[in-house]
Amino acid sequence: MSAEIVTYPDRELLSLSLADRIAGQLRQQLEAVGPASLCVPGGSTPAPMFKALSGLPLDWANITVFLNDERWVPANNPRSNSAMLRETLMNGPAASANYLDLYTGDPTPEGAAPALSERLRPLLPITVLVLGMGDDMHTASLFPGADGLDKLLAHDAPPVMAAAGGAEPRITLTAPALQSALNIHIMIVGAQKRAALEAATGANPIDAPISAFLRDATVHYAD
Numbered sequence: 001m002s003a004e005i006v007t008y009p010d011r012e013l014l015s016l017s018l019a020d021r022i023a024g025q026l027r028q029q030l031e032a033v034g035p036a037s038l039c040v041p042g043g044s045t046p047a048p049m050f051k052a053l054s055g056l057p058l059d060w061a062n063i064t065v066f067l068n069d070e071r072w073v074p075a076n077n078p079r080s081n082s083a084m085l086r087e088t089l090m091n092g093p094a095a096s097a098n099y100l101d102l103y104t105g106d107p108t109p110e111g112a113a114p115a116l117s118e119r120l121r122p123l124l125p126i127t128v129l130v131l132g133m134g135d136d137m138h139t140a141s142l143f144p145g146a147d148g149l150d151k152l153l154a155h156d157a158p159p160v161m162a163a164a165g166g167a168e169p170r171i172t173l174t175a176p177a178l179q180s181a182l183n184i185h186i187m188i189v190g191a192q193k194r195a196a197l198e199a200a201t202g203a204n205p206i207d208a209p210i211s212a213f214l215r216d217a218t219v220h221y222a223d
């Protein structure tokens with residue numbers, strides 16, 4: 001089975017519509033169940049959507065936000081996904097959300113992963129998961145061909161593990177933690193990513209990690 005793909009006339013409409021849809025799903029959880037969790041990608045694509053979402057009226061104090069993955073760099077490094085998130089999402093009404101920072105300052109992501117897994121477990125299943133994707137079909141820090149990718153994809157993987165494949169060491173939520181999300185959205189822009197997504201459909205996650213999420217996801221796309 002492949003994902004539903006929603007194509008928007010432009011990136012601004014994608015950002016506004018997706019922010020509204022995420023807010024609706026969070027609100028439903030808050031009203032029906034209680035505390036909610038929102039897990040979001042780093043990278044450059046989601047910043048405008050984060051800005052739109054940050055202004056929406058929600059019971060943010062009952063929402064815990066965390067990244068899909070983080071580059072193992074401190075917040076003052078331009079490569080920090082956390083820094084991007086603090087500038088875009090954690091502002092205005094959304095500043096009251098709880099933020100679980102995946103960068104702990106430990107010397108290595110390997111050393112930090114077990115404690116992070118324990119902190120994350122009570123927040124599962126994720127209420128709303130938003131994933132990005134690279135042109136190489138990676139998502140979170142699940143990079144095709146990377147050492148240890150099979151362990152990150154394993155059904156019994158702990159929620160958080162160190163990952164290889166990017167420019168610096170990384171930490172990532174693993175496939176089972178991400179797949180357990182109640183609502184999954186994939187946000188992509190540009191024809192190259194659309195072609196990569198189509199190539200990933202039906203492929204083995206070892207070659208195309210995004211394919212591990214396509215069955216249950218809604219893809220949001222604009223040129």
Ligand SMILES: O=C(O)[C@H](O)[C@@H](O)[C@H](O)[C@H](O)COP(=O)(O)O
Nearest residue numbers: 041042043044045132133139140
């Ligand atoms: O830390 C990261 O790099 C991300 O979490 C990663 O999985 C991202 O979503 C894709 O690489 C797409 O990134 P762009 O939006 O910058 O293309």
